[in-house]
Amino acid sequence: MFNQKKAEEAVYQLLLALGEDPEREGLVETPKRVAKMYQEMFAGLNEEPKEQFTAFFTEAHEEIVLVKDIPFYSMCEHHLIPFYGSAHVAYLPSQGRITGLSKLARAVEVASKRPQLQERLTEQVASALDEALNPQGVLVMVEAEHLCMSMRGIKKPGSKTVTLAAKGIFEKEFQKRQEALSLMRQ
Template identity: 65%
Template sequence: MSTINKEKIQEAVRLLLEAVGEDPNREGLLDTPKRVAKMYEEMFAGLTIDPKVYFETIFTEDHEEVVLVKDIPFYSMCEHHLVPFFGKAHVAYIPKNGRVTGLSKLARAVEAISRRPQLQERITSTVADTMMETLEPYGVMVVIEAEHMCMTMRGVKKPGASTVTTAARGVFATDSQARTEILSFIK
């Protein structure tokens, strides 16, 4: 259930348009507050989702080797500037005692966590920590590569600059060879 107050967002967008010197009653802007409210409802839908729900369904399979889903596209909103950042997430884990989850659950967790005002570092660690807590694997490794519009459109203005964050848990935190193997798979 959404906790988004669309009326408040519409009012804020009208005020913002006025504050930058625009006329919110101009033909091209008349429906902008409604469109932005609807967009924010979608962009911040993750605020009401606990990513642990995606790992409630566990299957038993005799597999204790790497499982890697790479190139998971995601979009998020920088909590410092409220502009988007986007990229790809790579999520790996080594199941323990046959506890595996559906591959789509890894992508769903990334999406739920990214659909809130965020920092890339927090998305990376939250995905890893959630998986460690719920799946109890030998290890988890999350690598996220993203471009931040707050660096592209404003400030330093460096389009194409990519930020990479990693979170290594369990065996991936203690075994550099295991980390290196995952990084080679991602490339």
């Protein structure tokens, strides 16, 4: 559970450690603002991606369902610096069992709102959809720019990291996997 007071105290102490005066005019409210921001950015710690799949329907549809270009923002757990990009989430229904399209975006949102690794985020979304829907297959691709690589360290702005997670038919059948990847890249 988020502790606003402790978060504010931590930011106050960080400003002191940086050699700043947390009591000066421009910084007086900063601990409160930063704590509130982190509460919003880490809201996914209170939910699980699988919990987002609350609506299921039966439809005579046994072809790929894909929601692509789902924007997200997350925080690298190694540096607490943002990474951001797009997720593409595909599944192949089984026995006509489908879910609401917004649920795919909600699962990405929840998984991204926590200290995170891109590889884990990709796997969490794929596993959540696979467990909730039991489809023939799931394929999730995440493309992101990591500010820990862009603004510090190697300093390579614009570089993107791509991660994939495949379940079921997309893990086992190359042709189906290629079909989904082709749709994601269009």
